[in-house]
Amino acid sequence: MARFFLVVACLLSAGLLGSCRYNFIPVIPAPLPVVLPLRITKATLERRGENLVVRARVDGPVQGDYLSVVWFAGDKELGRDSRYLDAAGHSAEFALKAPAQADYKALLLYGGTLLRQLDLREVDSLK
16 A cells, blocks of 8 residues: 555656746847947048058047048158048048159057057069
8 A cells, every 4th residue: 555655656746847948038238339440441541643642531539630641652651631521521531742653551540549550562672
């Protein structure tokens, strides 16, 4: 008789435990706000006649500061220029008179921080 009650108790506990389901509710975190840093998305350095022209567009959180360009021919600095950019204007264009062909570089800085270097190779100086 004790054996009977033991078998019935085992069957009932197995039936009750076997019918249990685990409920899993995944924890969904709150979305994080994405704030991208200030960056130059479009920039070109090209020759137009005797002038070198840099066009640049700044995207990101613009608080209002100067976008500057530093011109180089090889290692020699040719000049500097800057434009004030704010929330209303994100693009700037710079020009430098440079009639001779050389390897030119233009460094773009925003608020004193270097963001991009543009190269224009017109002569093969690596030989």
